[in-house]
Amino acid sequence: MVQEAAISKINFPIAGFSLYLCVVLGLMALEDRFGAISxxxxxxxxxxxxPSSDSPFGKWALILTIIGYLFSRNRESIGDFTExxxxxxxxxxxxxxxxxxxxxxxxxxxxxxxxxxxNNLKTIFGNGIWTLLFSSILLPIxxxxxxxxxxxxxxx
Amino acid sequence: MAVGGNNxxxxxxxILLVTSLFLITLDLRGVNITSSSRSATQSFLAPIQxxxxxxxxxxGGFFSDIKNFGTTKSELKELKEENAKLxxxxxxxxxxxxxxxxxxxxxxxxxxxxxxxxxARVIGKGSSATFSQTITIDxxxxxxxxxxxxxxxxxxxxxxxxxxxxxxxxxxxxxxPTFRIGVRIARSQSIGVLLGEGDSxxxxxxxxxxxxxxxxxxxxxxxxxxxxxxxxxxxxGFVKSVxxxxxxxxxxxxxSSYSNLGSIGVVSVIISSxxxxxxxxxxxxxxxxxxxTIYVTAPPMVDTATTTGxxxxx
Numbered sequence: 001m002v003q004e005a006a007i008s009k010i011n012f013p014i015a016g017f018s019l020y021l022c023v024v025l026g027l028m029a030l031e032d033r034f035g036a037i038s039x040x041x042x043x044x045x046x047x048x049x050x051p052s053s054d055s056p057f058g059k060w061a062l063i064l065t066i067i068g069y070l071f072s073r074n075r076e077s078i079g080d081f082t083e084x085x086x087x088x089x090x091x092x093x094x095x096x097x098x099x100x101x102x103x104x105x106x107x108x109x110x111x112x113x114x115x116x117x118x119n120n121l122k123t124i125f126g127n128g129i130w131t132l133l134f135s136s137i138l139l140p141i142x143x144x145x146x147x148x149x150x151x152x153x154x155x156x
Numbered sequence: 157m158a159v160g161g162n163n164x165x166x167x168x169x170x171i172l173l174v175t176s177l178f179l180i181t182l183d184l185r186g187v188n189i190t191s192s193s194r195s196a197t198q199s200f201l202a203p204i205q206x207x208x209x210x211x212x213x214x215x216g217g218f219f220s221d222i223k224n225f226g227t228t229k230s231e232l233k234e235l236k237e238e239n240a241k242l243x244x245x246x247x248x249x250x251x252x253x254x255x256x257x258x259x260x261x262x263x264x265x266x267x268x269x270x271x272x273x274x275x276a277r278v279i280g281k282g283s284s285a286t287f288s289q290t291i292t293i294d295x296x297x298x299x300x301x302x303x304x305x306x307x308x309x310x311x312x313x314x315x316x317x318x319x320x321x322x323x324x325x326x327x328x329x330x331x332x333p334t335f336r337i338g339v340r341i342a343r344s345q346s347i348g349v350l351l352g353e354g355d356s357x358x359x360x361x362x363x364x365x366x367x368x369x370x371x372x373x374x375x376x377x378x379x380x381x382x383x384x385x386x387x388x389x390x391x392x393g394f395v396k397s398v399x400x401x402x403x404x405x406x407x408x409x410x411x412s413s414y415s416n417l418g419s420i421g422v423v424s425v426i427i428s429s430x431x432x433x434x435x436x437x438x439x440x441x442x443x444x445x446x447x448x449t450i451y452v453t454a455p456p457m458v459d460t461a462t463t464t465g466x467x468x469x470x
Contacts, residue, residue, distance in 0.1 A: 018283055033165045041172040048179075051198035051319070051326055052282035052290045054334070058179025065172045072165065103287070110184070114287045115333030115354030123287065 015126025018096065019138075020047065022131050024064065025071075025095040026142040029088065033072035040068025055103070056110065063102045067095050089135045096131040100124045195321055198292075202324035206279045206294055258422040261310030265424075271387065273308075273424035274299050279324070289332040289354070291315075293423060296323045304385035306377070306426040312391035312414035313337070313377060314423050325425070329417050330392075331355060338378035339392050344368065347378055350392060350411060356418075358393060358411040369398050369409045387429040 024043040028036050044061030047053065053060070071091070101124065107114050114120055259275055276299075280292035295301045297320045305317045307327045315329040328335060335352030339360065346367030351359045362369060373395040379388025393413040 016283065020283070033162075034168060037165060037169050037172060041176070044176070049194060049197045050283070050286075051194045051201070052280070052288070052292065053194070053286050054282075054288035054290070054328075054332075055286060056180045056183035057193070058176045058183060061179065062173065062176035065169065065176060069169050107287070110180075113333045115352075119354040120287065 013126075014129065015123040017127060017130035017134060019134070021096045021099060021127075022092060022135050022138055023142060025067070025092045025099075026088075026135065026139045027146065028064075028068055028071055029075065029091055029095070030143065030146055031068075031072075033075070036068040036072040036075070037065060038068075040064035040066075040071075055107070055112065059103070059106060059110075063099050063106065066102060067099050070098070071095060085136075085140070088139055089132065092135045092139065093128055093132045097124055097128045100127060195319060198319070198324060198326070199321040202279070202292070202294070202296075202321060206324075254421065258310050262308065262422055262424045265308060265310065265312070265391075270429065271308075271424075271426045272428045273426055274301055275422060275424045276301070276325075277422055278420055282326075287354070288334070289329040289352070289417070290318065291327050291329060291420065291423075293325050293327055293425075294323070295425060296320045296325050298322045300427050301325050301425045306383070306385065306387045306390060307423050308390055308426060309415040309420055309423055311416075312393070314415050314417065314420065316385045317425060327423070330358070330413060330415075331417050337386055337392065338380070339375040340378050341367070341369065342374040342376055343370070344373075348375075348406075350375065356412065357396070358413060360395065360409040360411045362406045362408070365406050367407065369395055369407050371395055371398060373409075375411060383426075383429050387426050389429075390426075 024039075024047075028039050028043070031039050041061050041064065044064035045058075047060040047064070048055075048057045074091075104114055104120055104124075262275060263273070274295050276293035276295035278291050279294045282288055282290035282292075293301075293307075301317060301320055303317055303320060307314045307316060313330055315327045315332075315335070318326045318328040320326075330337065330350075330352055331354060332352045333354045337350050338347060339350045340347050344367060346362055346364045346369075348360050348362040348364070348367075351361065353359060360369065360375065375392045375394065377386045377388055377390040377392055380386045391414050393411040396410045396412045399408040399410065
């Protein structure tokens, strides 16, 4: 809602920024293998409910489930995010970029018209740059908010 | 234990992937449940979205305004606090005045075209992550707005209504890559198709093989059966440059739209059009520049002979 009513209305240079993807990928990266896949699917379904979305229902669920799986596969090799914040930011940026690329590939398979390649590359590049910039501000907040929701047992 | 966990997550992955593919298949086969669920979400979100939009309305031009903040010094701090409330008020007033000005222009265009319209505010814009170009407006089926109605801005076409709820509607902008509209060149009356390209430029494909396109040609909407989705005679754009390619059968051109879709605040949805549309009445004409006419009048000629004579008589 904030994405469509506020963020999308700002004319960002190059291309827009997806706050939703940034927050979802940040939370997804903090989950374990089982949690990342389930969280990806649920977040995708929520995005599919977006009335402005023109893509078939279930497309974002498919994309974010795949991203959840990719995150869960690489999560353990990266280590603790609180000690390596840059790795966390880069993982989220890469996740946002890959999810847009998968979106386009699935669109091509389904025969959707997503406009010119140059324009799409500009959107992916712009979104990547803004995600990189904003995630370095947003992700520490997300980590703190998530730690507040954990029980003392889960924290250990 | 780890092997068990891996198997469990793999099983979950497979189940969720199959579920996603099943949902996509359902949607592509036209099962109604997905569209109604999106419509229900829109009905629920529209009032909240309107409130959030009002709150964030002045931040649209954030990046263009940011360069003006460079001169702020420590001495301005006190003044800033003092003027904070006033500034907020001024920004909101400017925003309201800006919207009012746009509304006047939109209504002016609608009035000249004899269109019956419903005006609406833009309360949301589709995320760039979906690669589709849409806006959400605060008028819906309860205001007489329905699917496939033409949407105009202050200078011309903006898009077409894609879906509606009782209080809001989603408009597919003319810049969307899936957008197509039949157009007529005002000068030659040749017809063609205008294609959205995902940015501020559009492609015109002429349907008439013998027709020609010239730079600055004005394009008007051709119209559809029962005025749905497009009413005829709405200014769409003008030809920016003509493509010279021998590979295509018909001529193509690059077109710029009259409406600036990047800073759109108020739009009008055309409910009906009287007398088959305005024909060519809405062709934008450049406003004539006022010319100053100076009349040079000669000073009255003095008849020296008469004057001399009268002086002598005196």
